[in-house]
Amino acid sequence: xSILIDGDSRVVVQGITGFQGRFxxxxxxQYGTRIVAGVTPGRGGEEIEGVPVYNTVQAAVDKEGAxxxxxxxxxxxxxxxxxxxxxxxxxxxxxxxxxVPRHDAAAAVAATxxxxxxxxxxxxxxxxxxxxxxxxxxxxxxxEDIYVPGRIGVCSRSGGMSAELAVTxxxxxxxVSTCVSMGxxxxxxxxxxxxxGLFEADPESDAIVVFGEPGSENExxxxxxxxAGKIKKPVVALIAGEFQExxxxxxxxxxxxxMISSPDDSASAKRRVLAEAGAHIAxxxxxxxxxxxxxx
Amino acid sequence: MRLTEDRAKAWLRxxxxxxxxxxxATTPDEAADLAAELGGGVAVKALIPTGRRGKAGAIRLLEGxxxxxxAAQDLLxxxxxxxxxRRLYVEAQVAxxxxxxxxxxFSGRLPKLVISSLGGxxxxxxxxxxxxxxxxxxxxxxxxxAPWHAVALWEEAGAQGPLLAxxxxxxxxxxxxxxxxxxxxxxxxxxxxxSDGNLHLVGTMMEIDDNALFRHPEWSADALAPxxxxxxxxxxxxxxxxxxxxxxxxxxxxxxxxDGDIGLFVAGGGAGLLQHDMIIAAGxxxxxxxxxxxxxxxxxxxxxxxxxxxxxxxxxxxxxxxHLQMAPADRVIEALVxxxxxNPVDPRSFPIVVRVFGPAEKEARxxxxxxxxxxxxxxxxxxxxxxxxxxxxxxxxKAREATS
Numbered sequence: 001x002s003i004l005i006d007g008d009s010r011v012v013v014q015g016i017t018g019f020q021g022r023f024x025x026x027x028x029x030q031y032g033t034r035i036v037a038g039v040t041p042g043r044g045g046e047e048i049e050g051v052p053v054y055n056t057v058q059a060a061v062d063k064e065g066a067x068x069x070x071x072x073x074x075x076x077x078x079x080x081x082x083x084x085x086x087x088x089x090x091x092x093x094x095x096x097x098x099x100v101p102r103h104d105a106a107a108a109v110a111a112t113x114x115x116x117x118x119x120x121x122x123x124x125x126x127x128x129x130x131x132x133x134x135x136x137x138x139x140x141x142x143x144e145d146i147y148v149p150g151r152i153g154v155c156s157r158s159g160g161m162s163a164e165l166a167v168t169x170x171x172x173x174x175x176v177s178t179c180v181s182m183g184x185x186x187x188x189x190x191x192x193x194x195x196x197g198l199f200e201a202d203p204e205s206d207a208i209v210v211f212g213e214p215g216s217e218n219e220x221x222x223x224x225x226x227x228a229g230k231i232k233k234p235v236v237a238l239i240a241g242e243f244q245e246x247x248x249x250x251x252x253x254x255x256x257x258x259m260i261s262s263p264d265d266s267a268s269a270k271r272r273v274l275a276e277a278g279a280h281i282a283x284x285x286x287x288x289x290x291x292x293x294x295x296x
Numbered sequence: 297m298r299l300t301e302d303r304a305k306a307w308l309r310x311x312x313x314x315x316x317x318x319x320x321a322t323t324p325d326e327a328a329d330l331a332a333e334l335g336g337g338v339a340v341k342a343l344i345p346t347g348r349r350g351k352a353g354a355i356r357l358l359e360g361x362x363x364x365x366x367a368a369q370d371l372l373x374x375x376x377x378x379x380x381x382r383r384l385y386v387e388a389q390v391a392x393x394x395x396x397x398x399x400x401x402f403s404g405r406l407p408k409l410v411i412s413s414l415g416g417x418x419x420x421x422x423x424x425x426x427x428x429x430x431x432x433x434x435x436x437x438x439x440x441x442a443p444w445h446a447v448a449l450w451e452e453a454g455a456q457g458p459l460l461a462x463x464x465x466x467x468x469x470x471x472x473x474x475x476x477x478x479x480x481x482x483x484x485x486x487x488x489x490x491s492d493g494n495l496h497l498v499g500t501m502m503e504i505d506d507n508a509l510f511r512h513p514e515w516s517a518d519a520l521a522p523x524x525x526x527x528x529x530x531x532x533x534x535x536x537x538x539x540x541x542x543x544x545x546x547x548x549x550x551x552x553x554x555d556g557d558i559g560l561f562v563a564g565g566g567a568g569l570l571q572h573d574m575i576i577a578a579g580x581x582x583x584x585x586x587x588x589x590x591x592x593x594x595x596x597x598x599x600x601x602x603x604x605x606x607x608x609x610x611x612x613x614x615x616x617x618x619h620l621q622m623a624p625a626d627r628v629i630e631a632l633v634x635x636x637x638x639n640p641v642d643p644r645s646f647p648i649v650v651r652v653f654g655p656a657e658k659e660a661r662x663x664x665x666x667x668x669x670x671x672x673x674x675x676x677x678x679x680x681x682x683x684x685x686x687x688x689x690x691x692x693x694k695a696r697e698a699t700s
Binding site: 020075076098099100101102103104105106107109110111114139140141142146156157158159160161163164167168184186187188191211213214216217238240241242243244246247255256259267284285286 | 405407410554
């Protein structure tokens, strides 16, 4: 088992005719991902890397049975691309686009949640269920080497760190069930606690490793889920960015931030709330396998 | 991007909102003329994109030509909250009968509205001491937010009488403005009612989304103005990187200097943060922080390398990427080598450690091998190996420099 994607996932690539879409599609096909369709309006009827291109996601769903979408479109168009996929009934939508305008992100996320689909991203470099399905650029040209199959669920706010985490686990003789780069933009489709909830329900994941950063409320939400008993599997967390606390913060602009954000979203505050909720805090990458050995 | 008050107010005025009369002055004479023209009590305010201006003494309430001239003379050329005051806003004072607060912002995935019948500079204190006086409400992006929804919230916040309908319409209109501007925050404080029950947007703060500038040509030029966020505080090198970043499309690069001596060219937000933490833990001090998104153009990368080498404090460099997944490794090394060619830096005495794995790594290694002294770490090296080596080498280099 795994979360969200496996060997049966049928993938449509939105923006397959662009550079990055085509680049990743090639590597994903080599990996064995079942990419069944591409979408670029106006390019319907063409083939890219042997994959048929359609003008709409709906056509890709109707003709090829696509149930997972990967999006490579510029920030200006990504809101519509996500909404199109959600409306076409796509179950899992992965949006690699970064720096998405905040109002667009909010609208796209609302649309996917309303449609009960899972949006991964914005600003994700992909996800992988080793040996079965890879979406996005994750692992580059060495996905097999970096991500070996195993029983640890990984959820990272940083795309690049997902590889470092997987290599650390691999070198310690462990592997991952599914590794997801959940997205690094301020607004993401789903939050860290929701991904942890999927791993909690996955019988083939024994523990959850997360990588967090300052800003956002993801880690605090995960801590709340742990404290509420919604997550019972061991959680090992590595939170980077403590150095930021050594530098003075700028003068704030207006009063909104003080009234609507958590008072403290620093790395050390996140470590503290997670530890209090029962998570195991890794001080370094090398600490992660050691903590897993203790709890498993 | 934080808009200065004049720009935020001009934009809101254009959309039909009622704001106090005012204008921009760049000299004491202009400020004096404006004060005379407006008549009565005026506020002379430093036009800098920062909050807490009142507390910093950058807002003066006064009357008459001479007082305005004097205040302008005081304020112009001063540094307030890290910004040089170059322009002033001279604005008619409104006879305020009642002060309220209204703000839009983001919390988590949703826009949020925060209102209070108790406005003014101490709104945060109110929030802490009397949280019931503050009403906040999540705005569902795909659901209509109608004037009567706003009326219900203002009623909850304690507003009453004829003001309610006006507040409802105003709030509805401001949400539309917040969206149309691609606002990150829009704050009206105080939102003032005069004795006739008319509402005025007296204090206005607006931050717009840099990621949406592509659809706001009206502000694109301001994005590079010297008084945008951190503009005055930023030094030449930081400004140069920012200019290239904004003027060339493709993966973003960010560069900000710190007080240490180890230059960081680190990519991927997360791995960059982790390596910075690890350098400090290992006893080193970074000379800068960088954040390099996937796939910046070679020009952008070279600009960051140039800034690092031009910073007189930098004595060593860590090029620390995580396993590259979306970009070819040789591009990074090409930019490094090009920058080394343009700067008087010799990697035999200025330690450079490179940890870049991924597509085109073979080409990258061949290229780096042409420059004697670059330490290109093997595939098995961890992030920590790279950090430990650069800290060790930079300390050794410093020791050598001290003895010679």
